[in-house]
Amino acid sequence: GQNIDQPTEMTATEGAIVQINCTYQTSGFNGLFWYQQHAGEAPTFLSYNVLDGLEEKGRFSSFLSRSKGYSYLLLKELQMKDSASYLCAVPAGNKLTFGGGTRVLVKP
Amino acid sequence: KAGVTQTPRYLIKTRGQQVTLSCSPISGHRSVSWYQQTPGQGLQFLFEYFSETQRNKGNFPGRFSGRQFSNSRSEMNVSTLELGDSALYLCASSLERAPADTQYFGPGTRLTVL
Numbered sequence: 016g017q018n019i020d021q022p023t024e025m026t027a028t029e030g031a032i033v034q035i036n037c038t039y040q041t042s043g044f045n046g047l048f049w050y051q052q053h054a055g056e057a058p059t060f061l062s063y064n065v066l067d068g069l070e071e072k073g074r075f076s077s078f079l080s081r082s083k084g085y086s087y088l089l090l091k092e093l094q095m096k097d098s099a100s101y102l103c104a105v106p107a108g109n110k111l112t113f114g115g116g117t118r119v120l121v122k123p
Numbered sequence: 124k125a126g127v128t129q130t131p132r133y134l135i136k137t138r139g140q141q142v143t144l145s146c147s148p149i150s151g152h153r154s155v156s157w158y159q160q161t162p163g164q165g166l167q168f169l170f171e172y173f174s175e176t177q178r179n180k181g182n183f184p185g186r187f188s189g190r191q192f193s194n195s196r197s198e199m200n201v202s203t204l205e206l207g208d209s210a211l212y213l214c215a216s217s218l219e220r221a222p223a224d225t226q227y228f229g230p231g232t233r234l235t236v237l
Contacts, residue, residue, distance in 0.1 A: 048225070048226075050228075056230070057127075057213060057228040057229060057230050057231055058166070058213070058228045059228070060225050060226075060227060063225055102166065104166075110156065110168040110171060110179050110181065111156070111158075111168060111215075111226060112168065113165055113166040113167075114165075115165045116165060116166075
């Protein structure tokens with residue numbers, strides 16, 4: 016089976032950097048996804064990592080270490096609109112298994 | 124290109140009734156997956172369809188069922204509704220067989236069971 020852990024909630028200040036960690040245990044590995052979900056809205060795709068290392072996309076970066084079963088999402092230059100839940104998910108057996116999500120609150 | 128659409132967006136039903144939710148994937152996408160999202164359990168996989176065939180099913184009772192049509196549109200049905208079925212039901216589509224390809228989510232159907 017799959018087990019995915021991420022912190023429940025994080026608070027940060029506008030303009031700062033926040034790192035959201037995700038650890039996973041899975042039988043067979045097909046990459047790791049990060050999604051952003053604003054309250055009351057659908058999850059939107061942020062990134063997909065299948066190889067080790069850091070991938071940068073503007074203010075957002077995602078890192079993967081397959082040997083450690085670990086990923087993180089780095090949000091830089093935080094903006095108020097970044098207040099949302101961030102979900103990591105691993106695919107296995109034709110389905111996505113999601114972590115519980117990390118709610119990020121950005122304060123002025 | 125239009126995104127994933129789901130209808131209806133909101134639904135109120137009473138216990139014991141049944142409900143059918145509809146999902147139209149992004150044009151050209153052949154895989155449709157359904158998820159249930161609740162505050163307590165988070166996002167949980169229901170089932171995935173590809174080329175009108177159910178390829179995988181999550182850990183939900185048989186009251187939850189679905190199907191996919193030849194145009195890739197999908198429906199899910201919940202029979203004998205229970206209070207605990209109140210949730211946001213999300214569908215997601217991808218180009219090929221999920222989940223290797225990125226899944227794009229629709230806005231969801233918020234179901235309230237009274």
